[in-house]
Amino acid sequence: MMRVLIVHNQLWAHYKSKLFHEIDRAIQWADPADELLVAQIALYEASRKVMQNDDTITYDYPYQVLFERSLDQVSFRERREALFRIFNEYQPDVLNITGYFDWAQVLLMFYARRKGVKVVISSESSSVDHNRSGWKETIKKVIVGRANAFFCFGKTSAEYLESLGVVKSAIKVRNAAVIDEQVIRQRYDDAKKELGNNANAVSKKFVYVGRLAPEKNLNTLMLAFAQTLKKTGSDWQLLFVGGGPEKDNLEQLAADSGIAGKVIFAGGFPWYQVPGWLAQSDVLVLPSKSEPWGLVVNEAMVCGLPVIVSETCGCADDLVRDGVNGFTFDHMQQADLEKHLTWFVQNPDRIAGMGQESLKLIAPFASGPVAAQMAEAYRELAAKRWEA
CATH class of the missing domain: 3.40.50.2000 (Glycogen Phosphorylase B;)
Structure with missing residues (x-):
């Protein structure tokens, strides 16, 4: 049985919820014994509180909200402790974190690797969306070097990861920018x-x-x-x-x-x-x-x-x-x-x-096929863990 844990920042992110819904469907379709859990750190970002009104459409997937408040109100220590707790309780075979900007998630990634758990990083960053500095790029290279696989929004985010030393074969999904x-x-x-x-x-x-x-x-x-x-x-x-x-x-x-x-x-x-x-x-x-x-x-x-x-x-x-x-x-x-x-x-x-x-x-970029690619990547990584 495969167990996948996805860490995400906020529950009220409608297109991510659509993607998680489709991933859960793809996982269950392949093997009903496999499990998915999405750890939503908080309900929303303060600047996007209006997203709470998006209740006319619901998505069905297994999730747990770690903090019933704004992401901005959750301290680093709280995030770290909550993420480590749910990781140890759930004991996943594959961990999927959201980018490399949250040090609580980065620490969880290093911990997971020590436990033999395979790690996926979902990345939206590209070389043009922010000014870059040498020391930050060096830190990112160390972080991405510890991941097993990557999901990217598109070509620019994939190329940016490759510039950080990620091999092309590790980028399992290059079209993760989906909507409903x-x-x-x-x-x-x-x-x-x-x-x-x-x-x-x-x-x-x-x-x-x-x-x-x-x-x-x-x-x-x-x-x-x-x-x-x-x-x-x-x-x-x-x-x-x-x-x-x-x-x-x-x-x-x-x-x-x-x-x-x-x-x-x-x-x-x-x-x-x-x-x-x-x-x-x-x-x-x-x-x-x-x-x-x-x-x-x-x-x-x-x-x-x-x-x-x-x-x-x-x-x-x-x-x-x-x-x-x-x-x-x-x-x-x-x-x-x-x-x-x-x-x-x-x-x-x-x-x-x-x-x-x-x-x-x-x-x-249709959500269903993209989710199926992700589910297949999880299965491949879990199989490698079991073989190790």
């Missing part, structure tokens, strides 16, 4: 049906979904959109779905640029309501200065939308093919973004076809 594609697509289709014939009468829209924060590079998007309207005289609109500290500044920038009537601030919504806004939109834009991945791109592509994504988003290499399903651009080059916005304004007949290409490119 079934819920997203169903809600998108439902919203499209509600719009009905009125959809054709509505102006076409570029849409941004996420926090209105400085690192999202939204000033550049606003200015590029203003220039696009000036050059083309089109009636396209720019829709912001999300809230954050930059809202007032962006509203003022829209007014100063003379495009206030073309910019819509919808406010913030839980993830399962976002498809309703995507249904009113035509092209997603993610202009961030840096993103480990950018799951909103997955969401848009599952809905059949073309995308414009900055090169420093982790998903760009995996999900965007220039001229096929959208475009990538240098986030520091406003003119680059203007060019792509203008292209869609001048080629509206290409939107549907590019959206179909998005559906093809996002297919390998």
Whole structure:
């Protein structure tokens, strides 16, 4: 019998819950005697407390919440003691930790290896999402050197691990950036049906979904959109779905640029309501200065939308093919973004076809098949432990 323990930071992370649900199904399908347990350190991160409202959809998988409060309120000592306790109680064959930023999890990994337990590290980091320093990279090399296998969000995170000395064969999953594609697509289709014939009468829209924060590079998007309207005289609109500290500044920038009537601030919504806004939109834009991945791109592509994504988003290499399903651009080059916005304004007949290409490119990131890859990796590692 195989026993797998996954350590995760917070219960209210809906796409992770979807993945855990699918992993549990895959494990049980292969052998009902095998077991999975997800140790959720806390309920939520303080900055994402709103995720507690995501109770319209539930996921069924075995888990235990270690602390019934915010992750930010759990000390290092509490995390370490709780993780060691559940590890010793559960006695797993395979331990899967979330990255290498939490020293409590790193210490647990070293302890597990001394016990002969196989270790998987799930990694979302890439070489472009943060500034790197030599001593930190050295520490990371030591940490990843003790793991047996790795699950990566995509190409950039896999390449980053390889730069730290991880051999390619140890990276068992290279497409772990999954969403609940079934819920997203169903809600998108439902919203499209509600719009009905009125959809054709509505102006076409570029849409941004996420926090209105400085690192999202939204000033550049606003200015590029203003220039696009000036050059083309089109009636396209720019829709912001999300809230954050930059809202007032962006509203003022829209007014100063003379495009206030073309910019819509919808406010913030839980993830399962976002498809309703995507249904009113035509092209997603993610202009961030840096993103480990950018799951909103997955969401848009599952809905059949073309995308414009900055090169420093982790998903760009995996999900965007220039001229096929959208475009990538240098986030520091406003003119680059203007060019792509203008292209869609001048080629509206290409939107549907590019959206179909998005559906093809996002297919390998379906949660079920990805979870099955992970379950198989757990089985291989457990078998090696038993053979040792």
